[in-house]
Amino acid sequence: MLYAILCYHDEAAVGAWSKEEDAAVMSKLQVVQQRLAKEGRLGPVARLMPTTAATTLRKDREQPLIIDGPFAETKEQLLGFYVVDSASLEEALEIAKELGGANPGGAYEIRPVLVLNPGTIAT
C-alpha cells in the first residue's frame, strides 16, 4: 500500500528559523529519506513555497473564481494532489481550470514547489 504523508506546521514559526536551524532540520530529514530511498520505499517528496505564494481556484461555480492566498476553508478535505510543470502561474491556472472542468466542485490550491525529490518507488 502506498501512503501519502502530508506535512503540516506553523508556517510563521518555520519561517522564523534561522538558515542554520533550517539546514539542520533538512539534513536530519535527509538521513531518513536516504534510507527509505535506498530501500526503494520513497516516493516523491516536495517542499512547497510559503502560502504567500499560493493561489486558490474555486471550481464550485460556473466561472471558476481565482483567489490569492492558500485554501482556507474547513468544510472540504484534502483528497489528492498533482504536480505539474508549467512556465507560469497563468499556465498552471489553465491546467487547473481544465482539471476543474472535468471534476467541478471544491477547490484547487496552486502552490509553487520549492524542492522536488522524485523518489525511487517503482510502480
Next chain:
Amino acid sequence: MTDIAWIDAALTSARPQAVAALLRYFRDLDQAEEAFQEACLRALKNWPVNGPPRDPTAWLILVGRNAALDDVRRRSKSQALPDDYAISDLEDAEADLAERLDSSHYRDDVLRLLFICCHPDLPATQQIALALRIVSGLSVKEIARAFLVSESAMEQRITRAKQRVVGAGVPYETPGAVERAERVGVVAAMVYLLFNEGYSASGGEAHVRAPLCEEAIRLAKLLLRLFPSEPEIMGLTALCLLQHARAEARLGADGNVILLDEQDRGLWNREMIAEGLALVDKALRHRRPGPYQVQAAIAALHARAARPEDTDWSEIDLLYATLEHLQPSPVVTLNRAVAVSKVRGPEAALAMIEPLAPKLSGYFHFFGVRGALLMKLGRAEEARIAFDRAISLANTAAEAAHIRMHLDRLMKDSQPV
C-alpha cells in the same frame, strides 16, 4: 518537540499579532509590550512542562492579558485572578479567542502596530528602529549593532520615538477602505526603507546589517498574509527576495562591492529567487502595475539570466520607462540609462543623463555611471574627472575602492604600450 529553539521561533512569529492584540486591549504601547514579555516568560516555564498550546498566539494574548490585569488588581489590593498555572486547560478560552482573532480586525490590529511606527514626524531611521523594536522584537542591543551606534544612543532614540508616536495619539478606530490602503502604502515604504538600510551596507558593515534585510522580508510577508491580494505587496516581497538572493555574491573577500555583471551567479540563492519569481508572476496577473512590481520585474529579469550577456536589456529599458512614468525621479532615469547604454549604446545613455546633472550633482552613482559611459566612448580625460568626483562623494570605503579600480584601468589603458 518543545525545545527552546522551537519556543523561541514560536514566540518570534507570534509577536506582531500578540502585541497588536494587547495594544488594542490596553491602548498603551508600554503596557502591551510588558504584558507580552510576561507571557513569554511564562511560556518558557510552562510549555516545556505542559507541551505547547494548540494556538501559541492565542495563549500568549490571553496569558499576557491576564498577567497584566492580575498586576493591576494586585496593585489595587483587590482579589487576584487565578494564576495561569492553576488554569490547567486554556482550551475553551483559547478557542473563543482564536475565533475572534480570525476575524478581520486582527488584520487591522497588526496594520495599526506597523503604522504607528511610521509616524510622519519621525525620521526614516527612527521609524525603522521603532518597528524593529516593537514589531520584530529585536533587542535594543541588536538594533544598535545593525545601525552601528552605541546601545545607549539607540535606547535614547527608541524611547524618544516612542514618546513621540504615543503623544501623537494612536489611531484605534477601525480604518475605512481608503485609509487602510493609505496605511498599507506607508507601511510598505517603511519596510522597503528597512530593507535598503541593510542592503546598501558594504564592507565590514554588510555582515552585521544583513539581518535588517531578513527582518524586512519577514515583515513584507506578514503584510502579504494580511493583504493577500495586494499586487504591490507581492511586488515588495518579491523585490526584497530577489535582491537579497544576491547578497552572497555582492561582496568580495575584501568587502568591495561586486557589480551585477561581475558576480558569481552560482552564489545566488536559488530558492529565494524561485520564490521571488513566483510572486512577480502572481502580482502581474492582476494587471495593476505599481513601482514595487516594476522594480521586482526588473530584478526578476536579472535573476533569470544565467550569464550577464543573457540579460534582456531592452525589456529592462521598457520597465524603467514604466517606472519613470509611475514614479518620476532622476535616480530612476539614471538607472534606465544603464539599460539604454546596453541597448542603444553609451552615446544615447550619456545624452539621457546629461540633463540630470544639476539634480544629481551630489550623487555618487551619477558620476560613477557618467565616468563609465565616457570611458566606453574613449573620452578618458572626462571620465577621469567624473570618477574623481565619484570618489569624493562615495559614502563607503568599498564604493570608493570600486571607482578607484575603474580609474586604475583607465590609467593603464591610456599608457603607451
